């Protein structure tokens with residue numbers, strides 16, 4: 001069991017690293033085109049989507065929302081840092 005948990009944790013880190021590579025590119029585009037760091041409509045759509053995927057997968061939707069919000073907050077922090085660099 002623990003070796004599967006280790007593999008899953010490694011996959012999560014790799015997936016997050018890929019996601020942050022994409023969001024860093026979005027952050028650079030936003031800074032270039034003078035767009036705001038955060039897009040609340042997109043965030044709300046993503047949160048709703050992830051909540052319903054969580055329900056389908058038998059994962060607590062409140063946890064899925066908390067997890068995504070945690071990641072998005074970090075992305076916005078990166079976008080603001082890119083903007084003020």
Ligand SMILES: C=C(O[C@@H]1C=C(C(=O)O)C=C[C@H]1O)C(=O)O
Pocket residue numbers: 023026037038039040042043046071072075076
């Ligand atoms: C990555 C973006 O920037 C922000 C981060 C988001 C995310 O991490 O999913 C979503 C919306 C934005 O607030 C974007 O606008 O697509």
